[in-house]
Amino acid sequence: MERQFEAPRVQGPLEDYAEGFFAELTGLGYSPRSFEAQLRLLRHLSEWLAERELTAHALTSEVVRDFVADRRKVTTNMRSERALAPLLSHLRAAGATPAAAPEFPSTPADALLRRFGEFLASEKGLAPETVRSYVTQSRPFVVQHAGREGGWAALTPRDVDAFIVARAAIQRPGSVQVRANALRALLRWMWREHLVVASLPDAVGHFAAPSSTTISPAAFSEAEVARLLAALPERGPVRQRNEAIIMLLLRLGLRAGEVASLLLEDIGWRDGVLGVRGKRGRFDRMPLPPDVGALLSAYLRDARPVGGGHREVFLGIDAPHRPITRVAVSDVVADIRDRAAIGGPGAAHRLRHTAACSVLASGGGLAEVGQLLRHQHPGASKIYANSNLEVLGQLARPWPTGSSR
Numbered sequence: 360m361e362r363q364f365e366a367p368r369v370q371g372p373l374e375d376y377a378e379g380f381f382a383e384l385t386g387l388g389y390s391p392r393s394f395e396a397q398l399r400l401l402r403h404l405s406e407w408l409a410e411r412e413l414t415a416h417a418l419t420s421e422v423v424r425d426f427v428a429d430r431r432k433v434t435t436n437m438r439s440e441r442a443l444a445p446l447l448s449h450l451r452a453a454g455a456t457p458a459a460a461p462e463f464p465s466t467p468a469d470a471l472l473r474r475f476g477e478f479l480a481s482e483k484g485l486a487p488e489t490v491r492s493y494v495t496q497s498r499p500f501v502v503q504h505a506g507r508e509g510g511w512a513a514l515t516p517r518d519v520d521a522f523i524v525a526r527a528a529i530q531r532p533g534s535v536q537v538r539a540n541a542l543r544a545l546l547r548w549m550w551r552e553h554l555v556v557a558s559l560p561d562a563v564g565h566f567a568a569p570s571s572t573t574i575s576p577a578a579f580s581e582a583e584v585a586r587l588l589a590a591l592p593e594r595g596p597v598r599q600r601n602e603a604i605i606m607l608l609l610r611l612g613l614r615a616g617e618v619a620s621l622l623l624e625d626i627g628w629r630d631g632v633l634g635v636r637g638k639r640g641r642f643d644r645m646p647l648p649p650d651v652g653a654l655l656s657a658y659l660r661d662a663r664p665v666g667g668g669h670r671e672v673f674l675g676i677d678a679p680h681r682p683i684t685r686v687a688v689s690d691v692v693a694d695i696r697d698r699a700a701i702g703g704p705g706a707a708h709r710l711r712h713t714a715a716c717s718v719l720a721s722g723g724g725l726a727e728v729g730q731l732l733r734h735q736h737p738g739a740s741k742i743y744a745n746s747n748l749e750v751l752g753q754l755a756r757p758w759p760t761g762s763s764r
Contacts, residue, residue, distance in 0.1 A: 371405030372415045373450075380449045386666035389678035400437045401446055403430065418456040423447065445679060468505040472498060478548055484640040486616055488685055496541035499526075511554040516562035519546070523563065539563050577705045578713040584609065587692075590699035596662035597676055601691055603654040604673060608692065608707055610651050611635075612714035612732045615692075615707040616685035621672045626655060635733070643733050 369377040380401060384394055407426055408417070423440060431438045450456040472494050479490045500522050504514060523542070527535045546560040579587065587605060592598040607613050607621075617635050625634035626647070633647040647655075659672070664680035671682035683691075693706035705712070715728045728734075 369402050369405050371409035372413065373401060373405035373408065373455075376415070376450060376453055376455055377401060377405075379453060380446060383449055384445075384678075387664075387679040393678060396437050397445060400442065404443075404446070415450060415455040416457065418447070418450065466505070468498070468501045471505065472501055474552075475545055475548055479544070486638060488616060489638075492537075493541040493544055496538045497545040500542055500545070511549060512556070514555050514559060516558060519559055519562040577703055577709050578716045579701070579709060583699070583701050584713065586699040586701060587695055590695050596658075599654070599658040599662035600673060600676070601695065603651075603658045604688060604691055605695070605710065606651045606654055608688075608710035609714055610648055611645055612711045614685075614711060615688035618688050618707075619671070619673065619683055619685045622670045623659075623672055624670065626652075626672070628652075628656075637733060641733075645733075 381398070384397055389397065404426060407429065408415070413422065423443060427438060427440055427443070447456065451458055475497065476490050476494045479485045479493055480487070485493070503522065504511070504518065507513060519542070523535070523539060526538055543560050543563040546555060546563065549555045550557050550560060588602065591602055591605075604618055607618050608615070611633065613635060614637070617637055620636045621633075622636075625636070627633065627644075631647050631649075631652065632644045635643045635645055637643060655672070663672075664674050664676075664678075667674070667680050669680070669682050673683045673688075674680045675683055675687075689707040691707075692710065696706055696709075703709075711732065715732055718728050718731055
């Protein structure tokens, strides 16, 4: 029998907000244990403020840190600023407490990298994960040279080359290649901002990382796919959500980030299509197979948490049921792969490779692979040329013989 909660009795300056917070927790579907923990935290904070004759509006970042420090002296539960996030979010939305103070760059290097990241996101339209990667890869170079005598204008091609050479001595070729791409993008942006001379982006050479010794991208076999599905729970919301995720990756070749960014309005039930939000702000419409649509429909009808107002299709199982991230999608598949005792690298992206290889195994060609994976350039599909030599051998036309010249 489902446990019923009563509105909490709270004394102190947060008393007027207890009922609203109670209603919000109820709508977000917190488990009984988490529900009670949040309410106890509310009571403690309100009483702590009352003892110090502080109002709710006094809950600045500094006061929150003081409360957390005092709470750690008396309990081992819910004693971090992260634990306070749901309550503070509710109080800020209600106008009871000041908004969180914006974070300002603490150093010139931080300020420059923030501007670089904003440029990548707003003008280049890169995904948040890509922006974070470029900024992270560029940070060591910026930190090393920020504040140098003469400013950025004194930076020379030799400085750039020395940085790359030093990194190449301690990193794998593939990692050096990634860092070089980020550094080249940074220097192009700095030239655009008139911070460096125009020749510096060209000082970053192009690096060819050794190709893999395998003849094809990693893919799950048909038997391994069956083991993945068998490793799911027999029933319940976890099964329904994760099976829908796996089939979107497997049947449509979506990326993990594209699954995470899927919105309710992207599903065209009447015309049987799915809108996919890809890289660089690209939006494609793909046919939605009936079996995948049935899994999505069942998840949305029976297993997707209600409340919260999120438009993303896939939400976390545990309250407060926030939209899952690209990393979470990969973690879902990796966890299922491990429980199925399937070896080898890769998880979510490995299902994308499996989708491509399935096209070839069914008699399709590289053009069809490119259409499924939505490659912008035909050459991107060439890595699948050796993915199934037996099938491709059957597709290849015999070399003409006996013809006269």
